[in-house]
Amino acid sequence: MQIRPRVIPCLLLDWDRLIKTVKFKNEKYIWDPINAVKIFNDKQADELFFIDKSASKRWSINLKLLEKISSQSFMPLWYAWGIKSLNDAQKVFSLWFEKISINSWTLNNNNLITEISKIYWNQSVVVSIDIKKNIFWKYKVYSHIDNKNTKLCPFEYAKKLEKLWAWEIIINDVDNDGCMNWYNYDLIKIISDIVSIPVIALWGAWKFSHLKKALHEWRASAVWVWSMFIFHWPYRAVLINYLSNEDILKLN
Amino acid sequence: MKGEKIVIIDYGAWNMGAVLNIVKKVWAIAVISSEVSDIEKADKLILPWVWTFDTWMLNLKKSGLLSILNKKVLQDKIPILWICLGFQLLWKKSEEWKEKWLWWIDAKSIKFNRDLFSERLKIPHMGWNNIDIKKRNALLQNTSEQLRFYFVHSYHMVCNNKSDILAQTFYGYDFVSAINQGNIYGTQFHPEKSHKFGIETINNFVNNI
Numbered sequence: 001m002q003i004r005p006r007v008i009p010c011l012l013l014d015w016d017r018l019i020k021t022v023k024f025k026n027e028k029y030i031w032d033p034i035n036a037v038k039i040f041n042d043k044q045a046d047e048l049f050f051i052d053k054s055a056s057k058r059w060s061i062n063l064k065l066l067e068k069i070s071s072q073s074f075m076p077l078w079y080a081w082g083i084k085s086l087n088d089a090q091k092v093f094s095l096w097f098e099k100i101s102i103n104s105w106t107l108n109n110n111n112l113i114t115e116i117s118k119i120y121w122n123q124s125v126v127v128s129i130d131i132k133k134n135i136f137w138k139y140k141v142y143s144h145i146d147n148k149n150t151k152l153c154p155f156e157y158a159k160k161l162e163k164l165w166a167w168e169i170i171i172n173d174v175d176n177d178g179c180m181n182w183y184n185y186d187l188i189k190i191i192s193d194i195v196s197i198p199v200i201a202l203w204g205a206w207k208f209s210h211l212k213k214a215l216h217e218w219r220a221s222a223v224w225v226w227s228m229f230i231f232h233w234p235y236r237a238v239l240i241n242y243l244s245n246e247d248i249l250k251l252n
Numbered sequence: 253m254k255g256e257k258i259v260i261i262d263y264g265a266w267n268m269g270a271v272l273n274i275v276k277k278v279w280a281i282a283v284i285s286s287e288v289s290d291i292e293k294a295d296k297l298i299l300p301w302v303w304t305f306d307t308w309m310l311n312l313k314k315s316g317l318l319s320i321l322n323k324k325v326l327q328d329k330i331p332i333l334w335i336c337l338g339f340q341l342l343w344k345k346s347e348e349w350k351e352k353w354l355w356w357i358d359a360k361s362i363k364f365n366r367d368l369f370s371e372r373l374k375i376p377h378m379g380w381n382n383i384d385i386k387k388r389n390a391l392l393q394n395t396s397e398q399l400r401f402y403f404v405h406s407y408h409m410v411c412n413n414k415s416d417i418l419a420q421t422f423y424g425y426d427f428v429s430a431i432n433q434g435n436i437y438g439t440q441f442h443p444e445k446s447h448k449f450g451i452e453t454i455n456n457f458v459n460n461i
Contacts, residue, residue: 004380004400044447046380046402074274076402076445096270098404098445123376123404167376198374221374245397 005215005251006222007243008078008200009045009229011036013052016065020230030230033065036240037072043242047076049101049224055082063091070096080128084109089116093124101170103128117165126168126200127161129154131187132175139187142174158191168198168221188220200224208243212251253459258282259294263317270444271300271335271454278455288320296458297324297332300444325356325436331461333391333454334438336405357433359411369424376406383419383429383441390460391437391453392419392430401441401449403429408440437461 011033012019018030030036033050040048050069055061061082070077079092080101092100102112102125116125130142131154141152158169171187192199198221201214207228214220229241260271262284275282275298282298283290291297324330364375382400385392392399408427411417418437419430431438437457443450 004382006379041447070270071273074277074445074447074450076404076442096267096273123378123406196374198378222379 004046005211005248006046006200007211007248007251008047008049008222008224009040009242010049010051010224010226012226013050013054013062013065015054015062019053020226031240034068034072037069039240040242041072041074044245045075045242046248047078047098048073049078049080051080051101052082058082061088061091063095066092066095066097078126085112086115086119089120089125093120099124099126099167101126101128103130111164113161113164113166117167122165123167125166126170127166128170128172129157129161130172130174132173154187155190155194158195162195162197166197168200169195170200170224188214189217192220198222208247208250215251256280256295256458257290257293258296258298258458259290260284260298260300261291261317261321262286267300267442267444271298274444274451274454275458277451278458280458282458286317288316291317291320291324294324295330296461297321297330298457299332299334300336329435331435331457332437333457334436335444336440336442356436357411357416357431357438358413359409359416359428359431361407361409363407364424364427366424371424373424376404377408377423378404380446381421381423381429381441383421385419386417387415387432389418389432391432391456393452393456395452399449401429401439401443401446401453403441405440 013033014027016033018033018036020028020030037048050066052062052065059082061079066079076098077096078099078101079097080103083089083092083100083102089100100116102116113122113125113127131139132142132149134140134149139154140149141154141157142149161169169191171191173187188199188201200222201220201224211223211225214223258275258280260268260275260282262268263286268284272282272284285291325332364377366373366375379402380400381403382398383392385394385399403421403423408429409431411428411431413433416431416433417428418432419428420426421429421440427440429440439453443453446453
């Protein structure tokens with residue numbers, strides 16, 4: 001691999017708190033997000049990704065918190081949830097966030113990706129696909145707006161998103177969130193093979209070997225990690241950490 | 253250096269605040285301004301990144317800053333640091349953009365050529381990567397740790413004068429990642445998003461040039 005492996009802490013927010021979930025439920029309070037950002041700064045995390053779960057309850061983005069976060073950060077920042085329109089995207093970009101991730105709203109408005117990409121260049125827009133198995137054990141695109149599976153096939157949906165100028169695709173295996181059962185490699189590999197844009201793996205990594213496998217064997221362009229960077233085994237005590245530069249280079 | 257007036261040019265760029273933030277981090281004072289009077293008095297200029305060159309040029313033309321920029325950079329020869337896309341403005345020719353260039357450096361901007369890649373890689377070049385310094389300079393200096401910065405771009409420069417190349421980076425093949433000609437400095441990478449390496453770079457520009 002020619003470029004430094006991308007290992008991105010994915011911080012889950014709920015209002016002004018950092019939390020952890022299991023399958024997007026059973027929330028556990030972790031810490032204050034600003035202090036966590038300071039620690040990731042000190043540990044020179046390469047990028048930070050924020051998902052604000054409460055944005056879907058409030059129907060608005062917590063811009064005050066995002067402003068505080070970006071004023072503390074000297075690395076690229078991403079944000080997800082609650083972006084429903086170009087106006088929402090503009091508000092987040094104005095706070096020096098590098099990229100935004102759109103998820104369920106693209107199901108209602110496919111043009112949203114193209115609208116934002118035309119002004120902010122398509123590298124600024126990534127699309128997140130939540131995938132969950134239905135009762136027949138077939139993968140389907142999951143909607144957080146409706147809190148249920150749609151009828152969409154995630155593989156065809158990924159190809160469609162590429163045509164709509166999505167820059168990267170993030171694969172969320174909803175059944176894997178918080179379980180520390182490692183990434184769903186089949187999903188990552190299939191989608192990485194059928195699209196030419198970067199594919200990122202989310203949820204499930206617990207060990208260093210999970211990251212290596214996702215980046216090498218399954219050709220994910222980046223990996224997002226949360227549990228591994230906030231919990232210390234075996235009692236899942238909260239301990240914010242990040243890989244050292246030497247460890248990241250070992251992922252090559 | 254102490255007492256210098258540093259102006260971050262305001263032409264509607266997205267990340268001016270991030271650049272101001274990193275300048276403050278190195279204990280320097282800068283202002284974000286699009287006023288000709290401020291730029292006229294500036295001792296140093298920083299031009300942050302914008303989404304597309306066409307947007308940049310249109311904004312620059314609207315703001316009436318083209319002639320003052322030419323005067324300050326080419327006549328008065330004050331140091332200017334151009335970050336990322338603004339970088340392409342230095343070039344004489346680019347494949348992508350419709351607006352005319354500011355012709356300051358003899359170079360062109362081309363898209364990464366996948367056919368020349370030594371392995372299968374995605375475009376854009378996005379993420380952290382190392383740089384190799386090619387000439388002695390005050391902006392980028394070797395340390396005990398390999399210098400690395402954050403990149404996000406699909407185009408890169410090709411300099412006609414090798415002496416303008418300040419640093420190179422490898423992504424599929426070697427490309428120019430920083431340039432310097434006299435008072436003009438340009439980086440393809442984003443120092444404002446590059447942690448301690450970016451902070452050191454901005455510190456060098458503000459305090460050592």
